[in-house]
Amino acid sequence: MYKKISLVVFIAIIMFLFAGCDPSIGLAFDDIKGEWEFPADASDDYGPHISIMESEGDKMLDISWYDGSDFYFCYGDGSYDNGTFSLTYGYSIDYFDPLITDTSGSGATVTVTFTYANSKLKAVCSGTGPLNGKTFNLGVLAP
Numbered sequence: 001m002y003k004k005i006s007l008v009v010f011i012a013i014i015m016f017l018f019a020g021c022d023p024s025i026g027l028a029f030d031d032i033k034g035e036w037e038f039p040a041d042a043s044d045d046y047g048p049h050i051s052i053m054e055s056e057g058d059k060m061l062d063i064s065w066y067d068g069s070d071f072y073f074c075y076g077d078g079s080y081d082n083g084t085f086s087l088t089y090g091y092s093i094d095y096f097d098p099l100i101t102d103t104s105g106s107g108a109t110v111t112v113t114f115t116y117a118n119s120k121l122k123a124v125c126s127g128t129g130p131l132n133g134k135t136f137n138l139g140v141l142a143p
Helices: 002-019
Strands: 035-036 049-055 059-068 069-079 084-092 105-116 120-127 134-143
Touching: 059 084, 069 105
Parallel strands: none
Antiparallel strands: 035 049, 035 134, 049 059, 059 069, 069 084, 084 105, 105 120, 120 134
16 A cells, blocks of 8 residues: 555655756746856857846847857847747847948837756747848856
8 A cells, every 4th residue: 555655755856856847837927037048159259248227117039149250139028928038029130251242121020938957048039131040059047
């Protein structure tokens, strides 16, 4: 009898632990608000940077990164719910090559899904414009 109860308790504990493994569950805006630095890859001197801010109730997001020598900067505001930021944003792309005209735009849309595990932030972007398909891994909160 005690073996059955012990087994049921053990299974219940394991199920509880696995239920808590989704890193986006309960990810409040205040949990990720701040300045996040991400590691540079082999082709870049500087890693991506994500700013998650709030002003007078507006939730804002800035993301910048280098792609080779070209610099991308995206900025916008929108809504945030449990790990997902949905926004309309503007962007500018400064090309290193002087023969390519710098680009800017507005009205792009994106959904950024944040997860936080092992003290690292991950952002996965899906939508339109230069953020579409971008993923930023291993972000740490800047001091």
